Amino acid sequence: MNYLNLLKVAIKAINSNKFRSFLSMLGIIIGVAAVIIMMAIGQGSKESVRQNISQMGTNVIMIRPGADMRGGVRQDPSAMQTLKQEDYESIVQNRKYVTYVSPEVTASGQAIYGANNTTTSVYGESLEYFDIKQWTVEQGDSFTEEDIRKAAKVCVVGKTIVDELLPNVGDPVGKTIRFKSIPFRIVGVLKSKGYNSWGMDQDNVIIAPYTTVMKRILAQTFFTSINCSAITEELTDEAIDELTETLRQNHKIKDTDEEDFTIRSQQEMMETMSSTMDSITIILVVAAAFSLIVAGIGIMNIMLVSVTERTKEIGLRMSVGARGIDISSQFLIESIMISVTGGVLGILVGWGGTMLCSNFGLPVSIPMWSIFLSFAVCTLIGIIFGFFPAKKAASMNPIEAIRYE
Numbered sequence: 068m069n070y071l072n073l074l075k076v077a078i079k080a081i082n083s084n085k086f087r088s089f090l091s092m093l094g095i096i097i098g099v100a101a102v103i104i105m106m107a108i109g110q111g112s113k114e115s116v117r118q119n120i121s122q123m124g125t126n127v128i129m130i131r132p133g134a135d136m137r138g139g140v141r142q143d144p145s146a147m148q149t150l151k152q153e154d155y156e157s158i159v160q161n162r163k164y165v166t167y168v169s170p171e172v173t174a175s176g177q178a179i180y181g182a183n184n185t186t187t188s189v190y191g192e193s194l195e196y197f198d199i200k201q202w203t204v205e206q207g208d209s210f211t212e213e214d215i216r217k218a219a220k221v222c223v224v225g226k227t228i229v230d231e232l233l234p235n236v237g238d239p240v241g242k243t244i245r246f247k248s249i250p251f252r253i254v255g256v257l258k259s260k261g262y263n264s265w266g267m268d269q270d271n272v273i274i275a276p277y278t279t280v281m282k283r284i285l286a287q288t289f290f291t292s293i294n295c296s297a298i299t300e301e302l303t304d305e306a307i308d309e310l311t312e313t314l315r316q317n318h319k320i321k322d323t324d325e326e327d328f329t330i331r332s333q334q335e336m337m338e339t340m341s342s343t344m345d346s347i348t349i350i351l352v353v354a355a356a357f358s359l360i361v362a363g364i365g366i367m368n369i370m371l372v373s374v375t376e377r378t379k380e381i382g383l384r385m386s387v388g389a390r391g392i393d394i395s396s397q398f399l400i401e402s403i404m405i406s407v408t409g410g411v412l413g414i415l416v417g418w419g420g421t422m423l424c425s426n427f428g429l430p431v432s433i434p435m436w437s438i439f440l441s442f443a444v445c446t447l448i449g450i451i452f453g454f455f456p457a458k459k460a461a462s463m464n465p466i467e468a469i470r471y472e
Contacts, residue, residue: 077401091369092409094362099413101355106437107421109348111430126297127333148289149327164306167296169196179245185231189273191280199296207240207255218278223255225270363452370456385465395461402453410445
């Protein structure tokens with residue numbers, strides 16, 4: 068069997084019916100392009116989400132009050148008062164797998180400067196919060212440990228606060244804004260982070276010493292949460308175990324009792340979001356892949372028509388010594404060529420479509436393995452959907468085939 072001759076015959080047969088061959092390829096082109104574009108958008112969105120979560124902090128671990136049962140009614144975690152100053156100090160003293168720790172209290176309301184006002188949130192934090200959340204002070208400086216000790220009325224603000232409250236005052240450092248009638252002197256301005264994946268403005272923020280927010284705004288002695296950062300992402304589980312043990316000892320919780328706090332890691336959030344994005348991507352790719360099945364049926368239909376049209380040719384080749392495997396290989400090669408050529412064109416169209424999506428601002432990233440997978444799938448489609456027409460051609464009776472009109 069001379070495969071080179073069979074390849075030449077297949078190319079000649081495709082060239083003799085260019086338009087029909089192109090229509091056969093069209094389904095493959097659309098299907099492969101759709102799969103590549105869907106995978107690129109899915110992968111790009113996944114990477115974008117991971118990047119945005121990473122911008123929220125490094126190896127972040129969040130400790131929040133846990134829900135509790137009181138009188139048969141489960142309490143809202145936000146109403147619990149289980150995280151105290153003693154917990155924060157114990158975590159700082161006993162930390163081994165934790166690098167940074169910051170207690171957190173928050174308050175929402177109107178910030179005012181002169182005749183300007185805006186709705187925002189004040190975050191009461193320690194100095195280590197800036198390292199946990201990867202905040203950089205672009206102008207001025209952050210508050211100090213002395214400010215925390217004295218509950219000083221100072222703050223660091225985001226770009227949105229500056230734009231909304233102090234658009235034409237020059238250097239905002241040193242200016243005094245008011246939040247719930249409490250004056251805060253601006254000591255620093257944060258570098259802009261922009262919007263995150265959920266459309267939340269990360270620059271619409273005021274950060275003040277946690278003691279100031281607790282005493283002067285909220286008048287409370289407990290924390291909303293405690294933010295920590297593990298040494299590395301790989302040691303996140305060890306850090307969680309360390310924090311759990313410290314808090315259970317502090318709260319005198321027995322081994323059989325339920326914890327009155329919850330610990331969640333950024334890694335866990337990333338895994339959840341990645342799993343969600345993977346599921347969405349799979350759904351989109353499966354939907355696009357159905358067009359490849361339809362395209363395969365189209366190729367099989369065209370090949371059956373080709374077998375019928377070339378019945379006499381098949382009979383003549385058999386009569387001069389061509390074996391059934393030679394005939395079937397000829398049509399199988401032709402089917403694979405149509406499918407693979409359509410796949411190559413589909414990859415080019417998919418690449419172009421991905422670049423177009425990128426120009427419209429969609430996050431895209433083409434995984435290289437998807438291109439190799441496209442070649443494999445196209446070859447498989449050519450074999451599977453070309454097998455039946457090839458088998459039909461090989462099983463013809465040469466005498467009846469020669470007499471076919």
